[in-house]
Amino acid sequence: MFTRKSTARSVQFSKSLLLSGIVGSLILGCSGSDSGGVVPGTGGNTSAAGSTAVGGVPSTGGTGATSMPSTGGAKNTGGAPNVGGATATGGTNPTGGMPSTGGTGATGGSQAAGGAPSTGGTVAMGGSQAEGGVPSTGGTVAMGGSKVGGAPSTGGTLGTGGSKAAGGASSTGGSVATTGGSKATGGTPATGGTPATGGTPSAGGTSSSSCGIPAYDAANPPTTLTLTGNLGTHDPVVILSNSVYYQYATGNGIGYKTSTNLTAWTGQPDVFSSIPAWVAGSISGVTNIWAPDISFWGGQYHLYYAVSTFGSNKSCIGHATRASLTSGSWADHGSVICSNVGTTDNWNAIDPNVIVDDAGQAWMDFGSFWNGIMLIKLDSTGARADTAAPQNIARNSSIEGPFIIHTCGYYYLFVSFGSCCSGNYDYNIRVGRSTSVTGPYVDKAGTNMLNGGGTLLVTGNSTWHAPGHNAVILTPNGAYNVYHALNSSNANATLRISQLALDAQGWPVSGGP
Numbered sequence: 001m002f003t004r005k006s007t008a009r010s011v012q013f014s015k016s017l018l019l020s021g022i023v024g025s026l027i028l029g030c031s032g033s034d035s036g037g038v039v040p041g042t043g044g045n046t047s048a049a050g051s052t053a054v055g056g057v058p059s060t061g062g063t064g065a066t067s068m069p070s071t072g073g074a075k076n077t078g079g080a081p082n083v084g085g086a087t088a089t090g091g092t093n094p095t096g097g098m099p100s101t102g103g104t105g106a107t108g109g110s111q112a113a114g115g116a117p118s119t120g121g122t123v124a125m126g127g128s129q130a131e132g133g134v135p136s137t138g139g140t141v142a143m144g145g146s147k148v149g150g151a152p153s154t155g156g157t158l159g160t161g162g163s164k165a166a167g168g169a170s171s172t173g174g175s176v177a178t179t180g181g182s183k184a185t186g187g188t189p190a191t192g193g194t195p196a197t198g199g200t201p202s203a204g205g206t207s208s209s210s211c212g213i214p215a216y217d218a219a220n221p222p223t224t225l226t227l228t229g230n231l232g233t234h235d236p237v238v239i240l241s242n243s244v245y246y247q248y249a250t251g252n253g254i255g256y257k258t259s260t261n262l263t264a265w266t267g268q269p270d271v272f273s274s275i276p277a278w279v280a281g282s283i284s285g286v287t288n289i290w291a292p293d294i295s296f297w298g299g300q301y302h303l304y305y306a307v308s309t310f311g312s313n314k315s316c317i318g319h320a321t322r323a324s325l326t327s328g329s330w331a332d333h334g335s336v337i338c339s340n341v342g343t344t345d346n347w348n349a350i351d352p353n354v355i356v357d358d359a360g361q362a363w364m365d366f367g368s369f370w371n372g373i374m375l376i377k378l379d380s381t382g383a384r385a386d387t388a389a390p391q392n393i394a395r396n397s398s399i400e401g402p403f404i405i406h407t408c409g410y411y412y413l414f415v416s417f418g419s420c421c422s423g424n425y426d427y428n429i430r431v432g433r434s435t436s437v438t439g440p441y442v443d444k445a446g447t448n449m450l451n452g453g454g455t456l457l458v459t460g461n462s463t464w465h466a467p468g469h470n471a472v473i474l475t476p477n478g479a480y481n482v483y484h485a486l487n488s489s490n491a492n493a494t495l496r497i498s499q500l501a502l503d504a505q506g507w508p509v510s511g512g513p
Helices: 008-022 038-050 057-061 063-075 080-089 105-109 141-156 164-169 171-176 181-191 194-198 200-207 277-281
Strands: 237-241 244-249 255-259 264-268 290-297 300-307 315-322 331-339 353-356 362-366 373-377 391-394 399-407 410-417 428-434 455-458 465-475 478-486 494-502 508-510
Touching (some): 331 362, 399 465
Antiparallel strands (some): 244 255, 255 264, 300 315, 362 373, 373 391, 494 508
């Protein structure tokens, strides 16, 4: 919601005209040994015995040759007698050596065949017990061991549990953040993300850092959805709960719409039938309620909203809760934080948004013009956690409508620059990111958002002017950028929803305007 530091009168008049046309219609807010042959060797020894023929050397003695040959000759298969004839040679030992032929007893040595016992050596086959070694297959126990690795991998499926990320889709719930990141906080309920099964926490899943935004595809870039039904909306935010999309927006008593597909919208009665009674005691002249934020965490839905007057930073942020969006009613808890109500502040307590970090801590970001975007800590009930001074996380000469989501490893801070409702009607959507919810947030060029940084995400064209005050919702079907824009006559604030993707460097790319 825009509040200008000066020209309060003229801006108030312009905004009043704009809102009067949309009041009540506003609502919105991811790798055979022959060892046995030894026996044959033994048979071969017989030939060695035949070598006794050499003993036949005594044949040199000639006389002994007769007896000797019988000795050795018998062994040499009797072939030795031939050698006896050789005696004539007189002991030509060489011939006597002939017994070696007698040594043909080597054929007897053919016992080597008897050496076939080597087949007995097939005992080695018994050694095939090595096959028994198949127990090594038993070693496949290692496979059983795979049970360990494998199971853990299933345990790794816990990662799916990490699907809180899906819950992160909840971040879409974060879209809730559409009002502001708070919506994203709703996403934070990712812890509640279990409800994500209910789908509602899906919105809340924004607290998860897993990636809930699809990768950019140049061949199929993000586009803007074709919407139907009740589309009059200013400062929208959306949350997904039990397969129904709920949109909240600026209005007399907070505009409210529903959809079952994110494209066809049906108007519903305002959240409040009148301005909450506590407002009059803090700020006078309040005629409607601005820029709500919806989120789910801590077991309940949190609706934050702003009350103020145009051009003034005397403002307050209120808070209401309920356990279900389909039954019961909102319980209002009064203000969470005010600016310039009994204090002197150079910031503006409007445009709230809640984000829950990975530790489960809820934070509220808010602000418009003046000193820019601020951040405070909330307790488990959704009230302010302490009295510490708000932390400044982004500044620009014209900045407002913050919304933070946590996904894909970063906290993304979306804001709007320019004028929403008068003057140049140059409202546009910017983004920066940080690895910490408290910053520093920098843009794609590396400029700190405290120094005016912010990468342009969506700007107007000849058909749609002043697109801004966005929220992001992560759903099972993708991530979406939710915002409003004016027609070519700078009138009739209308709901716009575009697909959202991340480029190769992890920066959002949105359809639009």
